[in-house]
Amino acid sequence: MALTFHKMAVAPAISALKNAHFVVSKGYEHAKASDPNTFLTASLHPDMKDFRYQIYRLTDAAKFIPSRVNPSLEGITLPDEEQTFPELLERIEKCTKYLESFSEKDFEGKQDDEVIIKFPGGQKQVRMPAAEYISRFAHPNMWFHIVTAYDILRMKGVDVGKMDFLNGAGGITIEDVPQQ
Template structure:
């Protein structure tokens, strides 16, 4: 059985987005049950030099949209970073999934050994084969920020487990 770049990327990123949506729903219930303003959770961070929860979700969606749009040869949809509630983050995840699901999979899968150059930090670029870019840059970055979402919520005391992170 052979796998396509688009098939692997859409399956993995979709699983991360569904898991994040479930974790955010549980967090919203937890905050409400404990009388905590959502902004407290949304602005929580694991360490002073790390991004807060809201930014983790924004970055995860940006990586999926920008990366797969780059592979599809289209300009990425830009989502404004204005979310201030769990409901707005849920809507962002839904929109991100709609965007990446609507990309041309044939374009994403075209020339997997061909190179793609992409931004990699401040004023830097990196070039990788297209298939490697998907599996070694896009998916792991979405996964990292999904992991940070999980870790922040666990640190706050939201009752999450591995099954929640796995999106099962």
């Protein structure tokens, strides 16, 4: 099976979103025993944004992939309005379904097309080929915010581990090693 640009760009984002959903669900279950708002407003450092912000940005990083790589594809609007765990989980689900709606054909031949990312404030922008955008900007940005959200939950005492992060949604088959 050949590695297509769609598999490189979209499949990891879908997997990451599904695993993030699993981790956030575990966080929600844990938070129910106390005040969920203390989890939602928690950050790792006073100069860092809170848990909700991390979910906003990780879904934004993923949702922009299709329309930046192929401007003819319709984007999805996800305003930063979610304030509760159920609302954040729904946001992750919407983003996942959106990414799942695209096919290999939507990304075919787009890896060398130029992507322009304009930064907030309109004073700066970055131009790069789509494949570079995925590997050096979109995915790293998404992973940064997923890890930060995961770390906030760990800091708050949620029992999540590395395998929850990597395979919480069960996308990877893990099997016993045959005994000799």
